[in-house]
Amino acid sequence: MDVTLKIIEILPPFDLIASLLGDSSIELIVINNFFEIVNQFKSTGKVDEKSLDETLMMMASIKDHLWEIINTGHFSKVNKLHRQIFTLTSLQKAVLLLIKGSHKKMDLNEASMWELDNGLLLGCPLSHPDHSDILNDCLTLMQCKNDCIESETTIALDTKQDDRPMNDICEIEIIERPSIHYFEQNHFNKSQPVILKNCMSQWPALSKWNKPSYLLEVCRNRVVPIEIGKNYTNENWSQDLVKFEDFFRRQFLENDETSIGSKKIEYLAQHNLFDQIPALKNDVSIPEYCCITNRTSDNEIDVDIKAWLGPEGTTSPMHIDEKNNLLCQVFGSKRIILAPPKDSINLYPFDGDMLKNTSQIDAEHLDFDRFPLLANVKFYSFTLYKGEMLYIPPKWWHFVRSLSKSFSVSFWWE
Structure with missing residues (x-):
């Protein structure tokens, strides 16, 4: 729960998100639901499970629609607003998954990291007065060392010839x-x-x-x-x-x-x-x-x-x-x-x-x-x-x- 609360603290404020979305009514409804769930979790440590699952479903639908837009045609020609909304939705979905995991004592960190990385790779950076890139800061908070590294992974990779042989012929200086x-x-x-x-x-x-x-x-x-x-x-x-x-x-x-x-x-x-x-x-x-x-x-x-x-x-x-x-x-x-x-x-x-x-x-x-x-x-x-x-x-x-x-x-x- 500690990591979840730390991530909630660096979320962009509602007014900033609402101004970005403009008249996009469906997204605004989802944003309202999102902040209601977040505020309830912050104050009581509990959530309305039905509202949480419904909001996650709506976010998944929005992301699927934006995914099709972003992956149609050349990436450089994708409207920046669509990428921004994709990033916002990825961030919010990741936070809700963390809240759901904390509430039900489940480990949903990996699913949350998947959402955040998707937002990073296909979206636009999101800033905060104290954070230049919110998604990366969230991932840093969630990233923990893996103590159980299998023995097969502790040795160096066999990369054949690493160093230049004395008799190697090179056609440039x-x-x-x-x-x-x-x-x-x-x-x-x-x-x-x-x-x-x-x-x-x-x-x-x-x-x-x-x-x-x-x-x-x-x-x-x-x-x-x-x-x-x-x-x-x-x-x-x-x-x-x-x-x-x-x-x-x-x-x-x-x-x-x-x-x-x-x-x-x-x-x-x-x-x-x-x-x-x-x-x-x-x-x-x-x-x-x-x-x-x-x-x-x-x-x-x-x-x-x-x-x-x-x-x-x-x-x-x-x-x-x-x-x-x-x-x-x-x-x-x-x-x-x-x-x-x-x-x-x-x-x-x-x-x-x-x-x-x-x-x-x-x-x-x-x-x-x-x-x-x-x-x-x-x-x-x-x-x-x-x-x-x-x-x-x-x-x-x-x-x-x-x-x-x-x-x-x-x-x-x-």
Whole structure:
């Protein structure tokens, strides 16, 4: 009950929510019911069970309707108000589930966390005078350490070859912790890819993230988006929201030998995991090289941090990004194939807005009969190992395939 009451204390006030909803009468009825239940619980520790269950049903109906709206068409074109109401409803439903659990002496924390994570992933941030993001603060209050970690999860993951072999051949330059000035003059300004060594040796992530016990302790019951299938250009590719523990056990802890050919490859790819789970953000540092920018304004540089976690075989097809990218390998290794921007015309990008930044080719198996202009392309092929950063300048084409179980972090900036 203590956690439930603490969460109730940071809820947005009724007036703020009512002003957001405007003339949305159904939502306002639900909000009225919600605050009646919350106030009753605060003052007496009891609730009207019938009103609680009816309100939960109405919230579920509202969320189902908004889910269809949010998942129809391109996400960037979804009305912000619909996302805000989705987040509000997720928060309120989570609180009511906690109240129901406290009232009936049931453990509904996991169901509440599912609702809050849904609100985080698909909605908009909700603020409070003392809380910059209410949903994240609620999840922090609810997040507790898992004391019963199975013995199988206490050992480090087997990631095959983590360190660069002495005889490894790399087709781009490798340099040891260059100065910011050297990096800017020789790579950033010249738009030249480079591998940077010993620039992340101080990261706690290097010693923590390959231990399943740690990742499960921090992320176990959180909801994350995953990609299912070879890559996003494949017709059988799909996405889903799943509990982190379920995804992690399937892809990292199940016996690979018994599941070959039957296990679908799942990939937690290009996800802003670190804002969702701030504890992980404390394990990494924004590389100092991200302070270099071509912008002329004095605004603070915005660094977009993304997570890439998956088993051997996860693939990103040949594509380009518009921003500078430092791809940092925390554990495992990845096969990289690069091609310069000047070869864009020879790389057969898809038609249409959705995939215009993606090539139709299979970078590891070049088909010169189907794509004859590939004969003109200068490709750079190499492996990225644990503890290394790869600088990928804007509009450089890059293909990425995991050679082992792998966790990478990318830092994008302009």
